[in-house]
Amino acid sequence: MNRDSFIANIEESLKNHWDYPALSDYKAEPKYYSLVAKQIARAHIFFEECGIKKEDKIALCGRNSANWAISFFSIITYGAVAVPILHEFKPEAVHHLVNHSEAKLLFVGDVVWEGLDHKKMEGLNAIILIPDFSMVYSSCNSCKRAFQRIEERFHKKYPRGFRRDNVKYDRENIDDLAIINYTSGTTSLSKGVMLSYRAINSNLLFAKEVLPDMTAGMNIISMLPMAHMYGMSFEIIFEFMIGMHIHFLTRVPSPKIIAEAFESVKPDLIIAVPLIIEKIYKSKIKPMIDKTLVKILLNTPIIDSVIKNKILSSLNNAFGGRFYEIIIGGAALNQEVETFFKKLGLRYTIGYGMTECAPIITYADWKIHKLNSCGKVTPRMEIRIDSPDSENIVGEILVKGDNVMMGYYKNPEATAAVFTEDGWLKTGDLGLIDKEGNLFIKGRSKNMILGASGQNIYPEEIEDKLNSMEYVMESIVLEQEGKIIAMVYLNQDMLDQEGIDIVHSKSIIKEIKEQVNKELPAYSQISYIYLQEEEFEKTPKRSIKRYLYTSTIQHKKPIE
Secondary structure, three states, rough: OOOOOHHHHOOOOHHHHHOOOOOOOOOOOOOEEEHHHHHHHHHHHHHHOOOOOOOOEEEOOOOOOHHHHHHHHHHHOOEEEEEEEOOOOHHHHHHHHHHHOOEEEEEEEEEHHHHOOOOOOOOOOEEEOOOOOEEEEEOOOOHHHHHHHHHHHHHHHHOOOHHHHHHOOOOOOOOOEEEEOOOOOOOOOOOOOOEEEHHHHHHHHHHHHOOOOOOOOOOOEEEEOOOOOHHHHHHHHHHHHHHOOOEEOOOOHHHHHHHHHHHHHHHOEEOOOOHHHHHHHHHHHHHHHHHHHHHHHHHHOHHHHHHHHHHHHHHHOOOOOOOOOOEEOOOOOHHHHHHHHHHHHHOEEEEEEEEHHEEEEEEEOOOOOOOOOEEEEEEEEEEEEEEOOOOOEEEEEEEEEEEOOOOEEOOOHHHHHHEOOOOEHHHHEEEOOOOOOOOEEEEEOOOOEEEEOOOEEOOHHHHHHHHOOOOOOOOOEEEEEOEEEEEEEEEEHHHHOOOOOHHHHHHHHHHHHHHHHOOOOHOOOOEEEEEEEOOEEEOOOEEEHHHHHHHHHOOOOOOO
């Protein structure tokens, strides 16, 4: 593995794994590494004829698919900057991010394209459909000609056919910008995380170092959004670089689809968010251990090990039976679930990271993972707790090292705010580190919620929409059993002036929920709204004390 060039690692993988299957859309025929290399070569011809320069931005917005991955690797190996955008963002958000990033080209999924308006993305030279690489729009005559001449130019450049030794890419400056990854879709809150080649290559080297037994020809299922660094780094980039076969679900990862995929693909490694794991636990394991007889047997010496082995076997089979370990990240795993998994001996571990670190910060192999921890700091990274006693006094987690971002794109104020004077990145998360160096997360000051399929959901975005509605004075958005819920305090003066009583205020709440959900992607829509009857308790800075309401919400009744 090349330590000094990310692009060199792509080139070497394509050459070394030429005859291996590389990418498959679920239940479709695989695309081999040789075919991926040829399609990258065609894309490079198009980029060059189109006038795309090194360091120009190219956006991608579509569902996970083999062609999405090919588009990404084509952009990176050309030397352009990739701008992945979550396909579930609303059209207005996609327009905004394409414009903010100054993208020259857009690779887009067919479903996403139906809702977009090219007139609202005036800086684009062309728009390419990801499913078949057809050009659906161009404002540039050079791009139109380039698209029409791709095959002609390809055969002229490679008259003897495209061969392994034709795979040759210019090397990058390791500290140059490679990816702009946006943390949200809204105009006011979106921050473009600038990641260098060094950061993404450091994450690749980490995965290679801690998973040495993963080899060419092994399988993985891509379930997490490739527009987020967790899924991109550890379900796509690492596996592609070592010659694994990546299977894309290409659809919403429902429990049924995931179960089918695990059974048919039998992945050698599983990358997941807690909700996926918890759903499998609740549907397959909890009903079994809740039976009275099983509970008794689990507390009976000798017999309990037999029962546990049976449950473990059932759980392993639910995940395909062949995985080395399940790496869980993105949010905290339910403690009841984790404790039970640890007792069973399930091969799982929990890591910690953030987009600004591309993403990994801490990790430990399943064999040495400590209960409720997120592992130890990874190679080429440093970590410290901003407290006088990092073992006993909770403080903000600060990090430094190769994985850390260059800053926020076109946002020097936000960049300055997130770094300390001596160069440490402030994660916004709170934690402790024990004597062995294990990190324990104690709170998330950023409030981010992780969606069922790995999407980042920012409560502030939803609250902003709620608070702009008529009658709403203030609100908070929380997660409850995997659902997005809101607590809303209405403007009492308005209600009194208009003679609206509690019964009619409930109908207002229903209308607010319907209107706000129309503006939100499906994964972040509000399931329930609870009526807050008095003003939220505040800090001296007038921020709502959000933590006070995560427990009290259980005793309230939502507006149906």
